[in-house]
Every structure is written in C-alpha cells, then in structure tokens.
Amino acid sequence: MDSVNADGTPAPWLAVVGLGDDGPAGLAPRARSLVEEAGTVFGGERHLGLLPEQSGQERIPWPSPLTEALPWIEARRGRPVCVLASGDPFWYGIGATLARHLPAAEMEVVPAPSAFSLAAARLGWPLQETRCLSLHGRALERIHPWLQEGARLLVLSWDGTTPAALAQRLTERGFGGSRLTVLEHLGGTAEDRRTTRAADWSEPETAALNTVAVECRAEPGARIIPRSPGRPESAFHHDGNITKREVRAVALARLAPESGERLWDLGAGSGAVGVEWMLTDPANHAVAVEHRTDRLENIAANAREFGVPDLECIQGRAPDALAGLPDPDAIFIGGGLTSPGLLERCHAALPTGGRLVATSVTVEGDAALAAAADRYGGELSRLAVERAEPLGGFTGWAPLRPVTLWSLVAE
The missing domain is CATH 3.40.1010.10 (Tetrapyrrole methylase, N-terminal domain)
Structure with a gap:
C-alpha cells in the first residue's frame, strides 16, 4: 500500500x-x-x-x-x-x-456477512422487515420499546447468559409465548441453533458467541410501549407531579424532536417528557434536572421501564444546575418557572431553530410566561382538559387544572 x-x-x-x-x-x-x-x-x-x-x-x-x-x-x-x-x-x-x-x-x-445477515438467511427473514438490535455492552432494557405484537427482532448477545436473561425479560413483560431461536457460532463449523417459547427456555448459559431471534407474541396484559407520545400517567412511576398525557402530547409536538437531538427537561418531576423525547428516536438524548431525590428515583425507574436507560439525571435546580451541560436542541420547562434568570438562561442556550416549551398551572407562572412571550415572542396557548368520571350512578366531566403553554422557535 x-x-x-x-x-x-x-x-x-x-x-x-x-x-x-x-x-x-x-x-x-x-x-x-x-x-x-x-x-x-x-x-x-x-x-x-x-x-x-x-x-x-x-x-x-x-x-x-x-x-x-x-x-x-x-x-x-x-x-x-x-x-x-x-x-x-x-x-x-x-x-x-x-x-x-x-x-x-x-x-x-x-x-x-454480519451476524444479522447470516441469521436472516438461516431463518428466511427479510432484513428490511426485521429490527436489528445489540445487547453487546448495552442494558437489557433497551429491548423494551421494540416488544410489539408480531415484531421480529434479531439481537446480538453480550455473552452466553444473554438468551436466558432475554427469555426471562420477555416472560416478565407478557411476551412469554414469543418464539425464541438462539443461533450459535453462525458461519462456523460449530454452528448450532435451538428454538423454544421464551417462557420455556431452561438453559442458564449457551455458547458465548450467539445471536437471538425473537418472534414477538404478546399475551393479554403484556407491557407494550405505544409508539406515539402521550402515554398514560399510570404507566409511569410518579408522585402526582407529572405532565398529564394530553399536555405532554401537545408539548412533544411543539418540541418537534429530530434524530440525534438533545433535550433539557427542567423541573422534570417524573421525567415523562424526557422519556417520551428519547422514545421518538434511538439516537436522541435527554437530561432531566430535578432537585428532589425521590423524584430522581422515579425518573431513573421510568427510564428503565421504557427502555431508555441512558436518560441522564441531574440533581439540582435550574438555572444553577445547567452549568457545564452540553448545549440543548430543545428545552422543556415543567417546573421552576419563577426561578430568577431561568427563562433568560434557557433562551440564551438555544441554537437557531432550537425549540423551547414551558408550562404553568399557577398565576405566578402564567405571569412569567406572559412576560417571556412579550420579550422573546413565541406563542401562548391555554389547554383545558376534562375527563369523564363516575358521578353518582352516572358519568360526569371532571376538569383538570388549565395549563398555560408557551412555545418558541429560536431565530
């Protein structure tokens, strides 16, 4: 050469x-x-x-x-x-x-040929219709978002214990009826395979070099993660401090995540907005800033449950806790609106085209958003949601607290 x-x-x-x-x-x-x-x-x-x-x-x-x-x-x-x-x-x-x-x-x-190509060739699976994932050096929870009825998954294992761990996780999440095929030493003289239902897998360890194929079958009550934002509050760990699903869906639409972007989720509470931001694309990142330890524990639990364990948690209050963080592409402010300098700091951190969404349910917060809109522009909205609830022997409408929402695209 x-x-x-x-x-x-x-x-x-x-x-x-x-x-x-x-x-x-x-x-x-x-x-x-x-x-x-x-x-x-x-x-x-x-x-x-x-x-x-x-x-x-x-x-x-x-x-x-x-x-x-x-x-x-x-x-x-x-x-x-x-x-x-x-x-x-x-x-x-x-x-x-x-x-x-x-x-x-x-x-x-x-x-x-990759392990994915060899596995697809052995099984007769079109690769363009198959989700290819890696658990090599990655958390097992990463597979959660892809567990959907009828989905076909090819998974690179970390070692010989991965098939058993994966079978157990599938069973725990209501996918025990899924067909599990472990392909060992693909392309080599020791190539072998074994197939069974996830719930019936009994081997604690296989050959270290293996790829797992999963044909997902969901049982009634299986924990399936919906593909669109606005997942129900009951799916999250929270203490009541959570952006309601209707507001969350609107907020995510205004935040408009693109692939590979980073979100600051400030006053994160349950971390639901940060979690849903990361679920929009596997390449997305989020930093949840929250000062309460118990809520940080909820955020971490939600990140694991929804298969985005890389969501970063920062304990502290914005704007002080923002020092040294990588610059965001978008910012969501769910709490702490009245903290001195917060809105100014967030506005300054946005790049051209960056998006900011802030919500308020208090008079003081509304005043802060009105002042910010007057200073920086953007759009103010008022969201009022009512949910049907039992009322005696009938059903009546119960209003949630109205939410003021300010959204901005930086110029």
Missing part, C-alpha cells in the same frame, strides 16, 4: 477486515492479502487466534477499554495496518469508532 495517491491525497494504510467464525477460510482474496501484507494486526483474542502464524507480523489484542488502542493505531499511520472485526465492521462494529478518528479515504474496508 503506497502512502500517497497520485493526486497527493493519503492512500489507504488501514485495512479493516471482517472475519467470520469460519476464520481465514471465509476471507475473499483481497481481504486475505490485506491481512497477510499488514505489518501489524489488531483484533480480539478470538480473531487473532484464528490466524495462522506469520513470521515478523506484529499482533496486538484489543485492550480494555478498546479506545485505548486508537493512539497505537494512529502511531502507525502510513504503514500497512490491519484491524480485524466481527462480520460487518460498520454494523455495531469497530468501523464506526475508527471512522470518528480517521478519514474514510485512509481506510480500506472489506466486510464479511
């Missing part, structure tokens, strides 16, 4: 080669030559162990954490280096990490 192309741009010096469980025998000729020509090969112990001995070639197993190897790789820039990856390096693989640090033009990538 030359260090510079004819046009003067850096030539690829880093080869990223996908390796299956069949080892070098499954490599295409180009991939094989990249491995053999490399002066240094990085990879997991298992992958390095599959390669035949090669005199003079430096082989370095991944450290923990893996990111510690990045300076070692970059120190060899311009010399032929190879990184071994599992299957497709850019599907829950090392490729994404490398691409954040090195230009794509300096890498030559030769993928192998």
